Amino acid sequence: MLLQNKKIAIVGGGPGGLTLARLLQCKGLDVKVYERDINKDVRIQGGALDLHTKSGLAALKKAGLINEFKKHYRPGAELVRVVDNQAKIYSDQHTENVTQNFGDKSHRPEIDRGPLRDILLNSLNPDTVVWDSHILSIEKLQDTWKLVFHNGNIVIADIVIGADGANSKIRPFVTDIKPFWTGITMLEGSIKDAEKTAPNIHKLLKGGKIFAYGNGKTLIVSSKGDGSFGFAASCKTSEFWYKESGIDFKDNKQVLAWFKKEFSEWSDVWRELFESEKTLFIPRPQYCMPLDQKWEAQSNITLIGDAAHWMPPFAGEGVNMAMLDALQLSESLTNPAFENTKMAIANYEKQMFKRFAKVGQGTLFNTEWMHQSNALNDMLTMFSKNTFKQILFISKMWRSVTLTPFIRRIIGLPPKQSALI
Numbered sequence: 001m002l003l004q005n006k007k008i009a010i011v012g013g014g015p016g017g018l019t020l021a022r023l024l025q026c027k028g029l030d031v032k033v034y035e036r037d038i039n040k041d042v043r044i045q046g047g048a049l050d051l052h053t054k055s056g057l058a059a060l061k062k063a064g065l066i067n068e069f070k071k072h073y074r075p076g077a078e079l080v081r082v083v084d085n086q087a088k089i090y091s092d093q094h095t096e097n098v099t100q101n102f103g104d105k106s107h108r109p110e111i112d113r114g115p116l117r118d119i120l121l122n123s124l125n126p127d128t129v130v131w132d133s134h135i136l137s138i139e140k141l142q143d144t145w146k147l148v149f150h151n152g153n154i155v156i157a158d159i160v161i162g163a164d165g166a167n168s169k170i171r172p173f174v175t176d177i178k179p180f181w182t183g184i185t186m187l188e189g190s191i192k193d194a195e196k197t198a199p200n201i202h203k204l205l206k207g208g209k210i211f212a213y214g215n216g217k218t219l220i221v222s223s224k225g226d227g228s229f230g231f232a233a234s235c236k237t238s239e240f241w242y243k244e245s246g247i248d249f250k251d252n253k254q255v256l257a258w259f260k261k262e263f264s265e266w267s268d269v270w271r272e273l274f275e276s277e278k279t280l281f282i283p284r285p286q287y288c289m290p291l292d293q294k295w296e297a298q299s300n301i302t303l304i305g306d307a308a309h310w311m312p313p314f315a316g317e318g319v320n321m322a323m324l325d326a327l328q329l330s331e332s333l334t335n336p337a338f339e340n341t342k343m344a345i346a347n348y349e350k351q352m353f354k355r356f357a358k359v360g361q362g363t364l365f366n367t368e369w370m371h372q373s374n375a376l377n378d379m380l381t382m383f384s385k386n387t388f389k390q391i392l393f394i395s396k397m398w399r400s401v402t403l404t405p406f407i408r409r410i411i412g413l414p415p416k417q418s419a420l421i
C-alpha cells in the first residue's frame, strides 16, 4: 500500500480531520492529528449540524460509526419552522410528514458538534490526537515535512493533510488562491439555559430550527441537546464592519443596541436572544473560496474541509463536505490502482474541485437570496411540496445568480456593479 510505513500528520481535529484519521486507521495506517485546542473539553463546540446521506453520513458509515451516530443524534432537531420578522409561522415541518428513515436522500438527522466530535475521538487509537499542538509553520525537507508548533515541538512527517479550517496555516503550502468577501457578516450567538433565558423563542423553536427572514436580514436559531441555543443573525455589511462599527462584542449591551437598530423592523420577541448578559457573541465575516479554484497536486501534502473550500454556512454543507473529503481522500490514498501518492492526491483533488464548484455555487445562491427582501417567499417555495414550483424557482434563481457580480468575479468577467453590497 502507498502509505505503508509512512507517518501521516493531519493538522486540525475538527470533523474533517478526525473523520480522516478514523478512516485511515481502519486501514491500519500510522496517523497523528495535531490539534490546537489544549484538550478535548477546552472549547464549547458550536451549534447543531445536519448530516446528509451521501456525504457526512456516508463517511460515518464507511468509518463503521453509523450505529454510534444513531445513539447520539437528536430526532426532530432537524425540523424547521420558517417565520417572518414578526415571528409569524409560514411553514412548519413539525406538522408535516418528514422522513426519519436513514438512507432516504432527504433525511438530514441532526447532531450536536460535541457528541459528533466525541464519537470520532472515541473511535481513534489512544494518543492519536496530540492536543495543544498549534501549528505555526511547516518546512519542506527532501521527501518529508518538518512541522513546527507553538509549544516548541517539532515533528517530521511523510505526508501532511491540512484540516485546520478557514484560516489554515497549511493552505499557503498548497496554493496561493485566497477567499473572496461575500458582502455578509454573521453574528453568532450562544445562549445557555434557553428555556429560562429566551422562553418565547424556546417555545417557537420546539426543539428544532427557526429560519426567520425580513428586510434582507436572516436569523437562524437551532436547539442543542444541553438546553442551549445556537443562533446567527446575518445581514449585508462592509467587509471590516466587525472592526469599523466600534462594537465591543464582549459588551452585550452594545450588541443589543446594535440589534435594536439594525433589526428595527423585527418584533421585540427576538430581543430575548440578545438581552442576556451571559450570551457569547462572535462576529463572522463571510468569505468563500473561488468556485473555479484548482492547483497542481503534490506528492505529500493536500487539504480537506474548510482549509480546502471555505464557504458561508447558508446551505449547511461545510461539515458534510469536510467529511466527504475525508472519505474520498482516504479511498484515493489506499487505492492500489494508483502508482504513487501524487496520483492518489490528484484523484482526490479532482473530485473535490468539481464537487466544490457545484456545492459552492448552491451556497452562494442561498447566501444571495437569503439576504434579499423577498427571502421569505423564496424560502417558502423551497419548502413547498409543489415540485414544479420548486424547479421553476431554482432555475430562475440559478440563472439570475449566475449573472450576479458575485459569480462574474469568480468566473473572471469584469464586475458590472458591486456584489451584494
Ligand SMILES: Cc1cc2nc3c(=O)[nH]c(=O)nc-3n(C[C@H](O)[C@H](O)[C@H](O)COP(=O)(O)OP(=O)(O)OC[C@H]3O[C@@H](n4cnc5c(N)ncnc54)[C@H](O)[C@@H]3O)c2cc1C
Pocket (backbone or CB within 6 Å): 011, 012, 013, 014, 015, 016, 017, 034, 035, 036, 037, 046, 047, 048, 049, 050, 133, 134, 135, 136, 163, 164, 165, 166, 167, 168, 169, 186, 188, 232, 284, 304, 305, 306, 307, 313, 315, 316, 317, 318, 319, 320, 321, 322
Ligand atoms: C455559525 C456557523 C454555523 C455553521 N453551520 C453549519 C451547518 O449547519 N452545517 C454545516 O455543514 N456546516 C456549518 N458550518 C460550517 C462548518 O462548521 C465547517 O464547514 C466545518 O466545521 C469544517 O470542518 P473542518 O474539519 O474542515 O474545520 P473546522 O471545524 O474549522 O476544524 C478545524 C480544526 O483545526 C484546528 N486548528 C485551527 N488552526 C490550527 C492550527 N494552526 N494548528 C492546529 N490546529 C488548528 C481547530 O481548533 C479545529 O479543531 C457553520 C459554520 C459556522 C461558523
